[in-house]
Amino acid sequence: MIEHLPVLLVVLPIVGGTVPLVASLFTDRAGWPVATLTVFVHAVLAGLLGWTVWTEGVVSYAVGGFAAPYGIELVVDGLSASVVVLVGVVALGVLAYARHAGPHSNAFYSQYLLLVTGLTGMTVTGDVFNLYVFLEITGLAAYGLVASGREASSAVAALKYLIIGTVGASLYLLGVGYALAATGTLNMTDLADKLAAVGYDSTLVLTAFGLMVGGLTVKVALFPLHTWQPDAYANAPDSVSAFISALVSTVSAYALARLLFSVFTVEFLEAVPGARWALLTLASVSIVAGSALAVSQNSVQRMLAYSSVSQFGLVIAGFTVATPIAVVGATVHLLGHAVMKGGLFAASGVIERETGATTVGGYAGMAARAPVAAGSFAVLALAMVGVPPAVGFVGKWYIVVGAVEAGVWPVVAVLLASTLLTLAYFARLVERLYFAEPTIREEAAVADGGASVSTGMIAVVVVAAVLAVALTAAVPALEQVLEQTLPPLLNQ
């Protein structure tokens, strides 16, 4: 049974996703229990898979018994195992939030499970075309979830997301086509060998790199390609914002890392400095521009969204620097950012429900009215800035150390500046929350509110805040499992 875990993790949520659809013929509220049961089992299996990778090393699975490179291979190493566990845990946490916060329709939970399927599939696959298929499943489910908001603006945001996201996925597919033309294979491990044989300076290989990486940066939402992201995050229902901000870009960034290390490999980055610098520049611009845009936002959720643009710049910079310590740092920040950003969106949803505040100005003095949510928000914000001992600090520290080791000084400067910029927008918010006079009167909030908050929602926010600090303790273990399962990368 254990050896089938990678494929079961993908099949389980998709089968679970059909149940709410069928159940909707009989009842309207079957979605949540079905989704929770499915995601709970999914999380347990993900944990089991993580444990297997931890104890026994890389797990690979030949779908249909067709041996790689001819069949589709699923490969789970330390990097993918940690992302799979993250997907399972976050999906479960968001369900605890969504139980009260909604949406409640069965169709919503079908799409939710479909999104879990897509994310898991992207994480466990070892085949570049299979990755495209799951990228599309993830995308389609995410567009639908964004559109599940009640306002017209959600539909517009979803349409924008759909158009830009489809362009990104198509670029990626085009790149896969070039790679296939160059090598005749789609399996990642096989591609790594054959791309080297074709030659890294071959036009086909370079074009494939540009298109595949370019397509994925749209999905990650790096700076000039991020335009879908703030609208999608800010206009979706709170549960969806928390879920997609925590996972969708994260898994795309994982896929980008997978391409860099397992398909094109570090040797490619060394042989083609142009490609490496292009990606580093994109990441650096993203860090600075994302922070600057975040500072200038008035809506808290849009600010959080632009903050993601900046933080993913950091993650991609870490992966592109590609020294062992930078890769560990980027992975830590990738996972930590998911927990922190999901928690921040959830906390902002709770604060909005309790006080009606959605803007930076409105947050003034709200700590007294929503103490638990505001406290968690502050902890998560400071963790994101990188205040030790939070996990945000470890990730950024490792990335900076890696960049110093590699001697890429411009990037080091940007990384250090980014911490200050992050401080600029989060410190402003935390200061408003605790030390400013309220601008929203209590009666007004009560009159216009009416949306209640459940224990589950508060619990999710608190758990995220605790995890943002506690995950630091897991970093040595993560480092160890990455060292064991990514030897070609980390023993260069």
Place this chain on the structure above:
Amino acid sequence: MSVDDQPGLYVESTIIMTTVRVVAPFVLTFALFIMFHGADSPGGGFQGGVIAGSVVLMLAFAYGIESTRQWLDVRVVVALAAGGVLTFASIGLGTIVLGGQFLQYTEYEVFLSHASKYGIELVELGIGAIVASVAIGLFFLLAAGFGHVVDEEGEA
């Protein structure tokens, strides 16, 4: 809503109705042909499913969208979508139960000669059912206009 607002949209035309009545069975047969040939020639569940879905679209143009919606129970559409997914998944999981890998069709050879071929064709039929039901569902959703609650917008 759209039906009330634009009464002139649907024209009951004997020519269209007769043509559709004659053509529809052939189109459906062609859809199945495409699905069954997915295993060894160009074609398969996606293409066949779209063609099968287009049969319902033709019927809707000929006999009116509302009457087609009533004729084709929503339960049929849901059953096709869910059934397709479950067919695919159970064929895949069945091979695990028999001791092989996921979707390792050769495991079924003990029960049935040429099991690989039949297995792939069943999977194609499952995919076809999903694609057809999604195409039909999207068509009816779009045809219903935006007067109803926006809650179900992204369905399927």
